[in-house]
Amino acid sequence: MKTDLTDTTASKINKALVKGRRAIGTPAVGMVLTLVIVTDEENAYDALKAANDASREHPSRTLVVIKRVSRSPRDRTQSRLDAEVRVGADAGTGETVVLRLYGEVADHAQSVVLPLLLPDAPVVVWWPVDAPIDPAGDPLGALAQRRVTDTYSSEQPVRELTARAGTYTPGDTDLSWTRITPWRSMLAAALDQVSVEVKAVEVEGEEFNPSCELLAMWLADRLDVPVRRSLSSGPGLTAVRMETSNGPITLDRADGSLATLSIDGQPDRAVALKRRDTAELIAEELRRLDPDDTYASALRFGVHRLNVPDGPADVAEEQVAPAAEASSEGPSAKGEPDDGEAPAQAPAPEAAEPPALKPVPSGLAGNGRAAK
Numbered sequence: 001m002k003t004d005l006t007d008t009t010a011s012k013i014n015k016a017l018v019k020g021r022r023a024i025g026t027p028a029v030g031m032v033l034t035l036v037i038v039t040d041e042e043n044a045y046d047a048l049k050a051a052n053d054a055s056r057e058h059p060s061r062t063l064v065v066i067k068r069v070s071r072s073p074r075d076r077t078q079s080r081l082d083a084e085v086r087v088g089a090d091a092g093t094g095e096t097v098v099l100r101l102y103g104e105v106a107d108h109a110q111s112v113v114l115p116l117l118l119p120d121a122p123v124v125v126w127w128p129v130d131a132p133i134d135p136a137g138d139p140l141g142a143l144a145q146r147r148v149t150d151t152y153s154s155e156q157p158v159r160e161l162t163a164r165a166g167t168y169t170p171g172d173t174d175l176s177w178t179r180i181t182p183w184r185s186m187l188a189a190a191l192d193q194v195s196v197e198v199k200a201v202e203v204e205g206e207e208f209n210p211s212c213e214l215l216a217m218w219l220a221d222r223l224d225v226p227v228r229r230s231l232s233s234g235p236g237l238t239a240v241r242m243e244t245s246n247g248p249i250t251l252d253r254a255d256g257s258l259a260t261l262s263i264d265g266q267p268d269r270a271v272a273l274k275r276r277d278t279a280e281l282i283a284e285e286l287r288r289l290d291p292d293d294t295y296a297s298a299l300r301f302g303v304h305r306l307n308v309p310d311g312p313a314d315v316a317e318e319q320v321a322p323a324a325e326a327s328s329e330g331p332s333a334k335g336e337p338d339d340g341e342a343p344a345q346a347p348a349p350e351a352a353e354p355p356a357l358k359p360v361p362s363g364l365a366g367n368g369r370a371a372k
Helices: 009-023 041-054 103-116 157-167 182-194 210-222 278-285 293-301 311-317 322-327 347-351
Strands: 002-005 033-039 060-067 081-088 095-102 123-126 146-149 172-174 199-205 227-232 238-246 246-253 258-263 271-272
Touching: 002 009, 009 081, 009 095, 009 103, 033 103, 041 060, 041 095, 041 278, 060 103, 081 103, 095 103, 146 278, 157 210, 157 293, 172 293, 182 210, 182 238, 182 246, 182 258, 199 210, 210 227, 210 238, 210 293, 322 347
Parallel strands: 033 060, 033 123, 060 095, 123 146, 146 172, 199 227
Antiparallel strands: 002 081, 081 095, 199 238, 238 246, 246 258, 258 271
16 A cells, blocks of 8 residues: 655654554554665665565565655755555555655755654664764764765775775665675684694685675684685685694685585585575664674775785785885875875885885784784
């Protein structure tokens, strides 16, 4: 059952929800949480479809917040709230309200969402795209116990990982982290089968995939060993290779669905490791509403502490000339991002300081921790 409301209020939306439940014969509210999806018109359909599929496991009230951009200055001064209320078969196993905000009300979405939250139920906010760098500082994020983002949808995923590490608040999570749950489980199970000492790890995957960096940071943080990040054509994560005291351990997935686990001295085993869709990912995140300390520890490890030998930054670092030559090429020749500022001239005495020009091969020093 669908009900369209134009130029409405939160009170009228609540009345439409009650009327819709009575019309389909289910006046009671049997939902366990409120899921708030903050997105744009382009991505609203896919996000809502994933949320409806996930509601079969987690019955919830889904509020889709779409901030519409007015075309003319006159329209921007006129605030309006349109809503589409769905109950019954049109809303999965819960209730769905699509909110379209126009004008100044778009800057105060939390005042529209707050009266529509289920009483005494947890709140989860999900940004499929264009998530704020500080989700907990966002007015809508401040209403939630859990805040779900997806770094994979950003233009510069690796840089965004670094930014999120600085603004992390308990309750934040990332679907790029959720995507590697089967990998983490399989690697942990592989190490439980043998008694070995891991000496080094290589994580292979496609470029601009933050799941590869998150898996590499998790391994480096937990194993306290050098981790090398290498590139492949994908799809997604393709292999993890661990060098141990008793031979290599390899988890290789070339086709995105079936992986091969190889442990030295044991027969190779085929394991299912398919790439999951968004509905499965969001359903997994809704299973737990407490802070994910493992994700926080991996995120705070830092991308800069990983060695990326196949990346453009390290290729530039390996080709660094003496200081006098590097000063004429600018920061990009040292593997540093060129942000448009004038390159600093390196003084002559620094040319005799090799440690400042030679990167640590693994990004880690001595006891496996990062050389700062």
